[in-house]
Amino acid sequence: MARRLPPRAPSLEAPARGIPTATNVDHIAYTVPDLDEAVRFFVDVLGADLLYREGTIRSDDDEWMREALNVHPRATADIAMLRLGPVTNIELFEYTAPDQNRTMPKNSDHGGHHLAFYVRDIDEAAAYLRKQPGVQLLGDPRSVTTGPIAGDRWLYFLTPWGMQMELISLPAHLPYERDTPRRRFGPCAAWSQFSDGEGPA
Structure with missing residues (x-):
């Protein structure tokens, strides 16, 4: 029996905005x-x-x-x-x-940046990074108490060469979701569930 292919994503056929034919x-x-x-x-x-x-x-x-x-x-x-x-x-x-x-750019510089990692337990993740040679944590995990992402917990850290990164952990629902059907992507399953370069199905 022939395998039924999933329907093509609408964005591939007629994107409403953005780069034509872009997928990800x-x-x-x-x-x-x-x-x-x-x-x-x-x-x-x-x-x-x-x-x-x-x-x-x-x-x-x-x-x-x-x-x-x-x-x-x-x-x-x-x-x-x-x-x-x-x-x-x-x-x-x-x-x-x-x-x-x-000179590595500060977050406030033009071109400043950081790479953020979603973690399920930010305290455990912070404790792990604190043990890594050359890693600098900028304090302890902080909490957002108001606004569209109230409930977010986050912590910046620096790599041994000074690149800025972040840990972030979010509740199941955020206040901004009341005002729009659009959602932030994620979280995915734990990285350890994927092997041999395979991503989520």
């Missing part, structure tokens, strides 16, 4: 000062899977690096791609460049 966010990329150190941290501490590494990207006699990547023409880049949890791909770059700014 493919990856998030960060530039790190030491690719080997960052890969080890993402794998050993955060639980990522290393998918592949690329050799050095460079172009010594033209403007390709500037034209394609918006960096100095003589910049070089080494790249690693990781799978982080059931649905997220993380691309890490280690650049060299004559005009490189080597």
